[in-house]
Amino acid sequence: MAAKNLLLLFISLFLTVNLVSAQLRRNFYAGSCPNVEQIVRDAVQKKVQQTFTTIPATLRLYFHDCFVNGCDASVMIASTGNNKAEKDHPDNLSLAGDGFDTVIKAKQALDAVANCRNKVSCADILTIATRDVVNLAGGPRYEVELGRLDGLSSTAASVEGKLPQPTDDVNKLTSLFAKNGLSLNEMIALSGAHTLGFAHCTKVFNRIYSFNKTTQVDPTVNKAYVTELRASCPRNIDPRVAINMDPTTPRQFDNVYYKNLQQGKGLFTSDQDLFTDRRSKPTVDLWANNANLFNQAFVNSMIKLGRVGVKTGRNGNIRRDCGAFN
Numbered sequence: 285m286a287a288k289n290l291l292l293l294f295i296s297l298f299l300t301v302n303l304v305s306a307q308l309r310r311n312f313y314a315g316s317c318p319n320v321e322q323i324v325r326d327a328v329q330k331k332v333q334q335t336f337t338t339i340p341a342t343l344r345l346y347f348h349d350c351f352v353n354g355c356d357a358s359v360m361i362a363s364t365g366n367n368k369a370e371k372d373h374p375d376n377l378s379l380a381g382d383g384f385d386t387v388i389k390a391k392q393a394l395d396a397v398a399n400c401r402n403k404v405s406c407a408d409i410l411t412i413a414t415r416d417v418v419n420l421a422g423g424p425r426y427e428v429e430l431g432r433l434d435g436l437s438s439t440a441a442s443v444e445g446k447l448p449q450p451t452d453d454v455n456k457l458t459s460l461f462a463k464n465g466l467s468l469n470e471m472i473a474l475s476g477a478h479t480l481g482f483a484h485c486t487k488v489f490n491r492i493y494s495f496n497k498t499t500q501v502d503p504t505v506n507k508a509y510v511t512e513l514r515a516s517c518p519r520n521i522d523p524r525v526a527i528n529m530d531p532t533t534p535r536q537f538d539n540v541y542y543k544n545l546q547q548g549k550g551l552f553t554s555d556q557d558l559f560t561d562r563r564s565k566p567t568v569d570l571w572a573n574n575a576n577l578f579n580q581a582f583v584n585s586m587i588k589l590g591r592v593g594v595k596t597g598r599n600g601n602i603r604r605d606c607g608a609f610n
């Protein structure tokens with residue numbers, strides 16, 4: 285009896301997993317818009333040439349989108365009179381307008397091609413654009429799975445508690461990622477996205493000025509880095525001022541993020557703790573010494589991230605305007 289139930293459980297798990305991945309596939313648009321990837325890439329490349337921020341902003345937008353109710357472009361929806369949308373939750377401070385603009389520009393380029401007009405979801409455009417910015421910053425290029433629909437809801441309330449915070453430790457990070465089916469190693473790999481991008485000074489004040497009642501400075505921060513951070517981020521600084529997440533090679537997608545951690549140069553507690561915690565340290569050391577292994581892990585984790593909460597059938601549609609429901 286028990287064995288039979290177990291078998292049924294296995295079969296149903298297998299079916300669920302299969303259904304979830306079956307809807308996503310490479311070349312999903314081969315019939316409707318065969319040049320989708322080239323069109324998006326050209327638009328992304330043009331925007332990157334105009335402003336470098338496009339790169340970290342798009343990558344972060346993707347992460348925020350996928351972590352709140354799945355990769356369904358719900359993060360792109362603008363608030364209206366009766367709905368405060370995801371993008372207006374206070375955790376959005378790190379979302380620069382350039383990420384949104386990348387998707388809007390790529391959508392415009394697609395809509396200018398007759399057969400592609402309103403055929404590609406905003407969620408898929410963001411997925412392709414994210415792959416492209418990683419590659420344009422010197423990171424690996426990987427094949428993307430496509431076939432997501434755009435979500436039908438976006439609320440600021442749904443963001444609460446879903447996104448990692450700068451002060452999170454490995455326990456907290458692991459549980460947030462586990463909720464999206466991502467493992468400890470996948471969490472460490474996706475944290476590597478902090479090889480690019482910036483953060484607001486106020487997010488690190490606790491580590492350099494007011495760690496706890498008896499100690500001003502977080503003892504895990506490299507001494508020279510403390511001096512550097514205090515110089516860039518004086519106590520009375522404008523809260524909008526931002527600094528690089530990777531102090532060594534901020535514009536390059538590489539494994540230097542992990543080398544920084546080995547030297548106490550992780551910007552957030554949530555970065556540095558990956559090196560402090562004995563469960564994640566071996567992986568940090570491994571990837572600090574082997575860029576190829578990191579690249580592989582990052583690619584696999586991005587593909588897995590792209591499967592989170594995918595909408596199909598009546599749970600989604602293809603938006604005509606990425607910033608508004610049809």
Ligand SMILES: *[C@@H]1O[C@H](CO)[C@@H](O)[C@H](O)[C@H]1NC(C)=O
Nearest residue numbers: 371372373374376379380381
């Ligand atoms: C973030 O939310 C605030 C309101 O909480 C809003 O004024 C701001 O435009 C939002 N930022 C982005 C990039 O959407």
Ligand SMILES: *[C@@H]1O[C@H](CO)[C@@H](O)[C@H](O)[C@H]1NC(C)=O
Nearest residue numbers: 495496497498499502503504
């Ligand atoms: C403050 O942090 C230091 C360094 O981690 C630690 O040794 C000390 O016990 C902490 N003090 C308090 C009051 O938590």
